[in-house]
Amino acid sequence: MARPAGGVTVRVPAKVNVQLAVGAPRPDGFHDLANVFLAVGLYDEITVTPSDTLRITVTGPDAHLVPRDGTNLAARAAELLAARYGVKDPGVHIHIAKDIPVAGGMAGGSADGAGALLACDALWGTGAGRTELLDICAELGSDVPFSLVGGAALGRGRGEILTPLDVRGVFHWVFAPADGGLSTPAVYRECDRLRAGTAVPEPEATPQLLAALRTGDPVSLAAAVSNDLQPAAVSLRPSLAATLEAGTAAGALAALVSGSGPTCAFLAEDAAAAERVAAALTASGTCRAARVAQGPAAGATLLPG
Template sequence: MAEVTVQAPAKINLHLGVGPVRADGFHPLATAYQALSLYSRVTATDADTWSLTCSGRDGVDVSGVPLDESNLALRAARLLAGEEPRGVALHLDKGIPVAGGLAGGSADAAATLVACNELWGLGHDRATLARFAAELGSDVPFALYGGSATGHGRGEIVEPLADAGHYEWVVLTFDFGVSTPAAYAEFDLLHAGAEVPDPVIPAELLKALAEGSTSGLAAAVGNDLQPATLRLRPDLAEPLAAGIAASALAALVSGSGPTCLFLAEDASHADRVAAALGRFGRARRAHGPVPGAVIC
């Protein structure tokens, strides 16, 4: 096979529980992931050398995407290649907003693992690819699997969740980013001198997903990192409040932000909420859960 294209979805955290900082500088997480219908695609083409190009679609700005060895997709390909004398030309076609708390870079890496595994005929199963993914970043294993799932450790220990629902979301993105390390550092400042409990996923959220209850999910979503992100970007409080005023069932920051998420009853309701939020940024409708990285 001379060329393989794989798409992978955006990630949101229905719940992000953050524990006390560990000795290695990471925070233990207890999170419930859901994959949304915003996708990036990676095309891997057989080549004698290594190269990386990038384009954006659906209004995604890719001017800040690195095209050197720091790019997670290129790191994924090199990790999978190991010591073999391989090469590949990677092209990223990004439909997931960059630096928005939607794990777009992780989606690129997961798609690259699947594409290069197929291109090079390595024959690795999804569980083996997930072990490579865990070396690359906390959200990369989930991007392989998609659907709804729990995440523990740094988020890289992924287990599927029973989810009987279909959920409509409004995803509000902005033309600025929030540094994830800065958000966690702010979390530590907010909790300085206080005992931070070990994180757990609320039983009410697991029950809502198992029953496919949109109203139950709305009552159970949460993000322990949100107060820290709002300290860094207090201007996010206004669109969050505006979404609730526009009848969204729930509003929360996605991961470390700045993207904001609004749960709707159905597609037409999501369109109405999105119309009310357009003055703040780019409001688009997406649904979940959807599958993880798949060959196109």
């Protein structure tokens, strides 16, 4: 389906967590993190056009999995912005062209929240500054501020307090979505269950990982990636072990679960190696698909016209 005419369109990237260090559960139910985000070139496009009421349409392979009611993060973003700036006619048609796997650990819903926020700000001329937009993003969810800024960043707190990171060059990734998603709260709960009775250290980003991003060396980055949620995701979805193994056997430098999963992420030496790993993963039958993408990618971006 073509983009609805006469609207404002924003393109927003997916993310992979190259390090996800998870602290002990906090009294509010969240976990303190050292969350090293890298935006990657798989995108949702959000188009907003004026409408009498709030209306959501979705296209793309996973469209049937996306809620069309007020629980959609894009709808919540529009409502929060309208309430905060007293927008008189906040009716809006939000169209989501979805390419990011749903409930896949790649922040697809967060991308749509950040995209709708930026698009509605432009449509309504609310003139919200960067700080106000980031504040609304943090209210929408822990991953949403990063979807707005993109690039690479260290997320502290529950992931919403961002420090941009330097990255040299591009890293070549392969992403293997699974059939069916995983619930983020369920994966955090499983992580707590698996670690019950053990001392959980304060989460810290490792200097080796930050140095690998700065130098742009995929071999160094591969040696440093880690995800504390991976054992929990594999515990809830044991078939992920075979996907990770298939990517490693195909020559990936690193294989890890993306965030809360179940999408698996594979770091490759270069573009040609990424294509080979993707082909081998597809042939292995251990995942629904395999797609190459590069990171870092720009954050939420208004598209011309």
